[in-house]
Amino acid sequence: MASSLFFCRIPLQSNSNSNIFYSNSNSNSSYYYSKPIHVRCSAAVHSSKTVSVAEPEPVFNSVKAFAPATVANLGPGFDFLGCAVDGVGDFVTLRVDPDVHPGEIFISDISGAGEKLTKNPLWNCAGIAALSVMKMLHVRSVGLCLSLEKGLPLGSGLGSSAASAAAAAVAVNELFGGKLSVSELVTAGLDSESKVSGYHADNVAPAIMGGFVLIRSYDPLELIPLKFPHEKDLFFVLVNPEFEAPTKEMRAALPPEITMSHHVWNCSQAGALVASVLQGDLMGLGKALSSDKIVEPIRAPLIPGMEAVKAAALEAGAFGCTISGAGPTAVAVTDDEERGREIGERMVEAFFKAGDLKALAMVKSLDRVGARLVHSTPR
Amino acid sequence: MASSLFFCRIPLQSNSNSNIFYSNSNSNSSYYYSKPIHVRCSAAVHSSKTVSVAEPEPVFNSVKAFAPATVANLGPGFDFLGCAVDGVGDFVTLRVDPDVHPGEIFISDISGAGEKLTKNPLWNCAGIAALSVMKMLHVRSVGLCLSLEKGLPLGSGLGSSAASAAAAAVAVNELFGGKLSVSELVTAGLDSESKVSGYHADNVAPAIMGGFVLIRSYDPLELIPLKFPHEKDLFFVLVNPEFEAPTKEMRAALPPEITMSHHVWNCSQAGALVASVLQGDLMGLGKALSSDKIVEPIRAPLIPGMEAVKAAALEAGAFGCTISGAGPTAVAVTDDEERGREIGERMVEAFFKAGDLKALAMVKSLDRVGARLVHSTPR
Numbered sequence: 001m002a003s004s005l006f007f008c009r010i011p012l013q014s015n016s017n018s019n020i021f022y023s024n025s026n027s028n029s030s031y032y033y034s035k036p037i038h039v040r041c042s043a044a045v046h047s048s049k050t051v052s053v054a055e056p057e058p059v060f061n062s063v064k065a066f067a068p069a070t071v072a073n074l075g076p077g078f079d080f081l082g083c084a085v086d087g088v089g090d091f092v093t094l095r096v097d098p099d100v101h102p103g104e105i106f107i108s109d110i111s112g113a114g115e116k117l118t119k120n121p122l123w124n125c126a127g128i129a130a131l132s133v134m135k136m137l138h139v140r141s142v143g144l145c146l147s148l149e150k151g152l153p154l155g156s157g158l159g160s161s162a163a164s165a166a167a168a169a170v171a172v173n174e175l176f177g178g179k180l181s182v183s184e185l186v187t188a189g190l191d192s193e194s195k196v197s198g199y200h201a202d203n204v205a206p207a208i209m210g211g212f213v214l215i216r217s218y219d220p221l222e223l224i225p226l227k228f229p230h231e232k233d234l235f236f237v238l239v240n241p242e243f244e245a246p247t248k249e250m251r252a253a254l255p256p257e258i259t260m261s262h263h264v265w266n267c268s269q270a271g272a273l274v275a276s277v278l279q280g281d282l283m284g285l286g287k288a289l290s291s292d293k294i295v296e297p298i299r300a301p302l303i304p305g306m307e308a309v310k311a312a313a314l315e316a317g318a319f320g321c322t323i324s325g326a327g328p329t330a331v332a333v334t335d336d337e338e339r340g341r342e343i344g345e346r347m348v349e350a351f352f353k354a355g356d357l358k359a360l361a362m363v364k365s366l367d368r369v370g371a372r373l374v375h376s377t378p379r
Numbered sequence: 380m381a382s383s384l385f386f387c388r389i390p391l392q393s394n395s396n397s398n399i400f401y402s403n404s405n406s407n408s409s410y411y412y413s414k415p416i417h418v419r420c421s422a423a424v425h426s427s428k429t430v431s432v433a434e435p436e437p438v439f440n441s442v443k444a445f446a447p448a449t450v451a452n453l454g455p456g457f458d459f460l461g462c463a464v465d466g467v468g469d470f471v472t473l474r475v476d477p478d479v480h481p482g483e484i485f486i487s488d489i490s491g492a493g494e495k496l497t498k499n500p501l502w503n504c505a506g507i508a509a510l511s512v513m514k515m516l517h518v519r520s521v522g523l524c525l526s527l528e529k530g531l532p533l534g535s536g537l538g539s540s541a542a543s544a545a546a547a548a549v550a551v552n553e554l555f556g557g558k559l560s561v562s563e564l565v566t567a568g569l570d571s572e573s574k575v576s577g578y579h580a581d582n583v584a585p586a587i588m589g590g591f592v593l594i595r596s597y598d599p600l601e602l603i604p605l606k607f608p609h610e611k612d613l614f615f616v617l618v619n620p621e622f623e624a625p626t627k628e629m630r631a632a633l634p635p636e637i638t639m640s641h642h643v644w645n646c647s648q649a650g651a652l653v654a655s656v657l658q659g660d661l662m663g664l665g666k667a668l669s670s671d672k673i674v675e676p677i678r679a680p681l682i683p684g685m686e687a688v689k690a691a692a693l694e695a696g697a698f699g700c701t702i703s704g705a706g707p708t709a710v711a712v713t714d715d716e717e718r719g720r721e722i723g724e725r726m727v728e729a730f731f732k733a734g735d736l737k738a739l740a741m742v743k744s745l746d747r748v749g750a751r752l753v754h755s756t757p758r
Contacts (some may be wrong), residue, residue, distance in 0.1 A: 080643060080646065080650065081647075224654050255639065258637050259636055260634065263642050263646075264458045267455065267645060267649045270650045271456070271460065271653040272595045272603055273650070278653075
């Protein structure tokens with residue numbers, strides 16, 4: 001099938017005019033897209049041959065992918081920085097299903113903490129991302145059946161929707177031979193995020209790429225992976241209280257304007273945070289994490305006990321502490337797992353004492369891999 | 380003389396309670412200071428001996444120090460990031476002079492581009508920094524004669540006052556055996572800057588330390604050196620027009636408030652700038668340099684031709700371009716010295732055509748050393 005045709009991939013991250021700005025009809029957002037048209041690849045093909053984009057065939061009968069939880073914002077990294085945490089996240093199983101209409105997705109079941117989620121693939125975060133990847137790959141002849149295992153609670157501030165989208169995007173891509181680039185997968189995930197929780201890549205980019213990721217721009221999409229040194233340990237203490245953070249309030253509470261002095265302060269702390277990650281300076285990282293003067297001071301009072309939880313974490317020896325994403329989960333950092341458990345206990349106590357909230361703590365290391373295939377069945 | 384006494388240096392950058400916050404009576408600013416009092420050094424001395432701070436003796440008869448020009452702000456690094464440029468800067472020569480009142484400074488002459496500067500050491504940038512270091516060292520018995528060679532034009536946006544202060548601070552310190560730490564020298568330089576051009580360390584810190592420096596906080600003073608990889612070349616094209624940038628207007632024009640979207644944008648670009656420096660990514664560095672949406676769009680129109688100069692630099696192949704400090708100098712970056720000269724020519728032309736201003740271009744590499752002793756005469 002069409003295998004003799006040229007496959008002409010237009011790089012997503014270049015600034016060249018060959019990038020076609022494509023408005024996605026399924027949402028209000030727009031993204032860069034390798035438009036499925038006949039193009040002349042003048043760089044690759046010196047003669048003036050007309051080339052077409054091929055529809056790939058599945059290389060597996062079924063695949064299972066995992067994508068990790070993520071911590072976005074990280075204090076002064078508000079809206080442009082996030083990182084992935086290992087050992088907790090969502091699984092997506094995908095299989096070729098002749099009973100599903102070609103080019104479409106059927107969501108057969110959702111298990112775990114996702115009972116509130118719709119199975120309509122046009123509105124389900126995994127479904128949207130999967131369909132987006134199918135479109136990018138020009139899959140028109142194969143229908144897919146998707147099963148979602150939610151390992152992450154919804155609305156916790158741990159990138160639940162992004163983990164589903166990332167796992168689904170990677171699953172579809174792997175099923176068809178892994179033809180898409182990382183930035184294309186993030187674009188698909190962003191397509192899902194924009195419909196479900198807002199046009200932000202600070203969860204879905206690290207969920208796909210692992211580690212710390214800086215979102216430099218959206219138009220074009222530019223992502224900077226920030227490599228935390230391999231030889232250093234970094235643990236996140238994640239404390240999730242039984243409290244529904246009012247997401248709309250959380251965003252509405254943010255000031256439309258910021259003073260110049262707060263801007264300069266947060267900007268310098270963001271720079272310090274980036275430097276600390278790259279230099280593996282955990283004390284510096286923690287200090288930067290704790291330093292936000294713009295978002296955290298407004299959001300923390302909306303989460304009962306948060307200020308006391310942060311104080312308890314620091315007192316117990318955490319390098320730093322802030323709100324994970326838009327909350328209500330609190331995140332603290334340390335270089336020692338056992339110390340992490342002690343910090344978690346103190347934070348849980350503080351949520352109970354100061355906020356009258358039950359909470360669960362977990363200690364997780366930095367995920368350096370991102371979304372990945374965990375199982376596959378050959379055709 | 381007092382050489383048998385313990386010398387107890389209290390670390391300036393620690394957060395411990397042993398740091399004494401000391402208000403400097405010569406200015407409105409304040410700084411951390413190893414207070415000249417009798418203290419018990421419980422960490423260093425296990426017995427409860429009482430120790431005192433000694434007055435050092437000069438180890439040279441005269442010294443000559445150099446401090447480089449600096450580029451502050453660097454686009455989104457407004458007010459917290461700066462770097463040093465090699466081969467252009469100020470020289471300070473200092474000699475022990477029995478005719479000068481002990482504990483005081485006499486400025487004998489100022490040559491080069493400093494004809495407008497006062498010789499009153501209490502108001503001269505080199506004088507203030509020198510006196511500040513003398514105070515820190517508790518020099519009470521020796522008078523010093525200072526000579527200043529200005530290699531930098533005043534008010535050019537290249538850290539002219541900071542270069543004088545840095546050279547003077549390092550000269551005094553070296554004359555007395557180099558007892559002060561880098562952060563103490565920056566504190567002395569900051570003392571001068573606060574009186575002469577504003578309470579900002581983004582010129583004086585890189586002038587003293589070399590390379591790129593991020594000012595994380597002032598209270599306490601925390602500086603993060605950002606190491607640009609040694610194996611990479613980085614050249615600054617500095618184009619200084621014959622125009623007096625109205626410093627007060629330059630600062631007054633800045634908005635007191637910033638929109639959240641501009642804040643997030645600049646913050647992410649600042650993070651990208653830091654990452655680019657540490658990773659030696661010159662294209663990324665240039666792009667970040669050019670990306671400021673807050674300060675440059677307001678200041679550039681106040682410098683005739685600046686927008687055309689930036690466009691000309693980018694068109695000629697510069698990785699990025701912005702205003703150096705508060706201007707009027709424009710700074711562009713490249714990895715090739717010859718290309719840098721071409722870029723400089725195009726920028727000079729643009730200043731002339733679009734701004735009706737004569738301008739001079741120079742191409743300088745990154746200074747990785749900072750202020751240093753260049754000559755000394757033993758006692």
